[in-house]
Amino acid sequence: MSEIDPVRLEVIRNALVAAAEEMSITIWRTSRSTVVREILDFSTAVFDAQGGNIAQSARIPVHLNSMSDCLKTVLEKYIPLESWNDGDVIVTNEPYAGGQHLPDIQTFRPVFVNGERVAIVGTLCHHVDVGGGAAGSYYAAATEIFHEGIRIPPLRLVEKGVLNSAVFEMLLYNVRQPDETRGDLNAQIAALGIGTRAVSRIAQKYGNAPLASAMAAILDGSERMMRAAIAALPDGTAHFVETVDDDGQSEEPIRLEVTITKSGEAITLDFAGSSPQVRG
Structure with missing residues (x-):
């Protein structure tokens, strides 16, 4: 080309x-x-x-x-x-x-x-x-x-x-x-x-x-451009936990947990610790 x-x-x-x-x-x-x-x-x-x-x-x-x-x-x-x-x-x-x-x-x-x-x-x-x-x-x-x-x-x-x-x-x-x-x-x-x-x-x-x-x-x-923008950010890790309302089928709140790791030109999101798939 x-x-x-x-x-x-x-x-x-x-x-x-x-x-x-x-x-x-x-x-x-x-x-x-x-x-x-x-x-x-x-x-x-x-x-x-x-x-x-x-x-x-x-x-x-x-x-x-x-x-x-x-x-x-x-x-x-x-x-x-x-x-x-x-x-x-x-x-x-x-x-x-x-x-x-x-x-x-x-x-x-x-x-x-x-x-x-x-x-x-x-x-x-x-x-x-x-x-x-x-x-x-x-x-x-x-x-x-x-x-x-x-x-x-x-x-x-x-x-x-x-x-x-x-x-x-x-x-x-x-x-x-x-x-x-x-x-x-x-x-x-x-x-x-x-x-x-x-x-x-x-x-x-x-x-x-x-x-x-x-x-x-x-x-x-x-x-x-995206790789350059990510590379300009400092390397590091951030962690966040939030809960949202239940799924309408139970009263159990839904947990969302994410660990964000930035290294070089890459960003990785790890949702380990979040609730499993819900019924509703």
Whole structure:
């Protein structure tokens, strides 16, 4: 992979951030639910072809880089990149595939330029309801994931640009507010289209290879900056213990204990001493 000069790298980096922000604005303007439009519980991002997070919109911090783990799991265990078609949209909310909680539905679409996959764009929206034992899908009495709502394994919601209406309707049949879910999913699909066009323009302007080099340089630069920031901290160990409320199934408080060790460029977190997994 060829090197890229610093000026062009910065231009491409900002263009990719702008693409993620443009996707974000699309969701905000076209979504239906108050969770997305008013609370802004959503995120958008641009990834390289291997699933590395290159650019993300400035939205809810808890989503920062979380989509990358989900996307990499999808690529490695469910739908390999070589089987993705131009116009496909993959949807999932599976926590055990790198997702978050069930209301956070993620969608991904590949970006093709001159027949080559150059990137992937993604969205994450907190949906107002995904079924389960309580409205809003926050069920305090849950003791297993099946109480929390519908689990969506990685599926093609759109295939080669054509909506898979069977999958779409299956999702709507399992939620309490299908109109809001329909609107928010359509907003996510629309945002992916906007992101695809934006990234395609970047690749067409600078070339597929320079774009790939820029993406690799962005990841390398982020790692160097983080390692330098950690290295600048003094070596040492810190210990902390906290208790949180019970799990709703017993009155036993839940103990969280962590020992943080910083050495050189590495930070290690050891949770030994914490409570075992609880029932609720």
